Amino acid sequence: WKISGRAKGVGYVPGADIESRQFGHAWNAVCLRGEYLLIESTWGAGIVQGTKFVKRYDPFYFLTVPTKLIYSHLPRKDEEQYLSPPITVQEFLSLPFVKPPFYTAGLSFTKRMGTEIEVNDSRLELEIERTRPDANKPLHAYLEWDHRQVPVFIQRLSGHGKRGGQLYRIISEIPSHGEGKLNIFVLLDGTEQRFEFVIFDHDEETLPEFCLFTPGKDTITIPKVLRNLSDGSVTYALETTLNEKGKWSLTFLKDEETLDFMAQYSVE
Template sequence: MRNKHNYNRRSRKRKQKRGKKKSRFFPLLILVGFLVFNHYANPQWRSPLEDKLTYENIISFINSFNFRITSLKSLTQEFITEFNEPIVIGDINTLDKTKFSDIDNKALAIQYSGNSASELANMLSQYATTDVEKARIIYSWITHNIAYDVVALNTFMNYNIYPDVTVKSVLDNRQTICSGYANLYQQLAQNMGLKSVIVIGYAKGVDYAVGNDNNVNHAWNGVQIDGKWYILDPTWGAGIINNDRFEKGFNDFYFATAPQNFIYTHFPENNKWQLLNTPYTRNNFDNLPTVSHHFFSNNFELVTHKNKNIIADNVVNITLKAPQNIVAITSLQSNDQEIEGQHTFIQRQGELINIKASFPERKNYQLKIFGSTPNQENNYPFILGYDINVNRQTNQEFPFTFSHFSEHNGYLESPVQKQLNPQQNNYFKLRIDNAIDVKVFDKSSNNWTTLTRYGNLFTGNVEVSRGEVIVYARFPGDRNFWGLLRYNH
């Protein structure tokens, strides 16, 4: 939201401004009262108005006059619009993180039921002496003890009524929205002798619309540690919103986040709080792909397609970089509906992950990429997303890949289409780490064809009939053959 206030004004001037707001609001009350009176005094008006004079529409009517009941910026306490000292950007790799786990446990054990920032700061100070310990214990206590108020968020988004985000209210209720988190962090930091700022701007969360720069939608913090500045977001560190409900979950990623990673999701109104030597523009920020913190915690990197919007005239080939123990999977969707068929294909070359995507129709798609190290639950978090506008349908489908293909860094050179040529030779060429034997099984004819091995490369011509064809591999110390790829006609 645009800055409508100068926060260095004296309280007398603030009172005068509040008086002006009341005088602006009084004519609106008269107008609304007039509409309500006529609704009941004139029956002929009731038919067109009986479903319209609701509380929601009155609020909407008032807002149409650009009247703000209150705003994120105006209710963010101690908001610092200017910081005149030179800003020295900190290096997160130099922070002593060895005591973070111990600090987090101590923060979790601190029980405080009051509503005073100074009292709470005194309690936290008993367990933190250095700047980094103080900054960390404040972050940890807030994220473990303050829940996100989804009801208040919805009320604000629907009716423009902002909740009480003062420190006293936050500590009384133990729930708030972003500016309440930022206020509390700011007050605790100041009481513990740390320099801190509240940063407001745009965050790619539930209420962010690309290109809509009318109102800022988020608040977070900067904190000075040993003379250098770092950024953090206690709101996002406390948990997530899922199906309109807050799910508590401590997230370490948003404490002293690397600025080059933070910019993918947070764009400050004041560019200097990007803490980047070369700041991004708003347009740069809007065009970045949608990423989650798992993208960075799993050490993914973008190699190609560094903007989120892709215009496709053919098969799209996206390349990422990630450690070789990372598994990636994809989902191609349109209007939140999964596209049926094998329209994505993932394979590896060393640390490079290549993702192919084809499209059955000319329309808009969303390509979502998930990834992490293999786990027994087969739970792979979202890491990256693209919006794809398709000008020409390709309608190519790819073979189905089994888990052993990705787990052993499989890379298929041919054939890459799901449909094989029946009653003629099809040339197979693939790499698969650690395999000692690769065979192609034609299910219809019950024929097995062994491919020729050259190290981890396997090749050969295979004549197939119509039906299902599966590529299997055998690995050292295991007599079983495991599926790699499946083709269908």
């Protein structure tokens, strides 16, 4: 049967008017072996790129459980949410903007999250659980703040979450008052690599330089991206594609003429 409602579709960003006509939508529900499941055949058939529709089958949208589709689809009738208790429009708008890869990668929040996270003492922290960790599809995050990217630290925690998955803590230092956007994602192809580390107790004049040597002996500088005045730490970060086969070397400049080897990565 058909369900009419609103969906966070093309053009939606947190804070948009969900009652706008462009977010009006319809999808379907079925009852299979006594369980209500949802079918979003429009979104499951492909995506819109520019003004063109590109066919791309997405199994997530076929027989989806209501607790997952509710992040993007809100029926007009409360009883068609198939949730107990149903959520309000305001609660729907306060849910994080989550896309299917979040679930297919086995990610979930350890507690209920809203679109806004209030930060205390200039530090953002939250935890997520991943039930299907995959070294070839690493977890990444970054914070958009004042038209630049602020590095985010992802700490693997000991123990397991409620679903038996691996727990991670996401931490970022907030550089100033204001608002930003936290992006959490999984690199599906495994070719993108993020290098990120922190050093302490260095004056600006004595800060080392870090770089990445490609298999072709080209040099990629790893820039300083954040200085924390409270503890004197400096964060270096670089996100790059390892697009050459062979050995990639992570080094730092010990003095004007000497490079010290730190780590090596093999790309086959």
